[in-house]
Amino acid sequence: xxxxxxxxxxxxxxxxxxxxxxxxxxxxxxxxxxxxxxxxxxxxxxxxxxxxxxxxxxxxxxxxxxxxxxxxxxxxxxxxxxxxxxxxxxxxxxxxxxxxxxxxxxxxxxxxxxxxxxxxxxxxxxxxxxxxxxxxxxxxxxxxxxxxxxxx
Numbered sequence: 001x002x003x004x005x006x007x008x009x010x011x012x013x014x015x016x017x018x019x020x021x022x023x024x025x026x027x028x029x030x031x032x033x034x035x036x037x038x039x040x041x042x043x044x045x046x047x048x049x050x051x052x053x054x055x056x057x058x059x060x061x062x063x064x065x066x067x068x069x070x071x072x073x074x075x076x077x078x079x080x081x082x083x084x085x086x087x088x089x090x091x092x093x094x095x096x097x098x099x100x101x102x103x104x105x106x107x108x109x110x111x112x113x114x115x116x117x118x119x120x121x122x123x124x125x126x127x128x129x130x131x132x133x134x135x136x137x138x139x140x141x142x143x144x145x146x147x148x149x150x151x152x
Contacts (some may be wrong), residue, residue, distance in 0.1 A: 011096075
């Protein structure tokens, strides 16, 4: 039986984590698996925009892995706003919500982030997914790069 590769949506924190002392080891292990073709990787136009002012070496990471672009659509913005309306997070976390909504609407298997306050947080994940299910979308797995050893 041929299995489909797991699809990953990387938010900006994962890309920045490549050079961060705290997150470097796990981020680089994930990037090695990506380079080996283990996953299908997606990055949104929002991620690209958030990286515009990043150091050159961080921006250059997008050139060392194969990834596919996703666009933050009006449907993504509507779903993101519903997360806020339902108080999963506050309005200042709208970009985080748009990452989650973009991964959800595009049916990505896992959203990967180092943002433990607004994204990789059990209570928030439950909130995002209850709204996803209510709106007819599937449950979105949200994990940190450290968790990716579970998917080997």
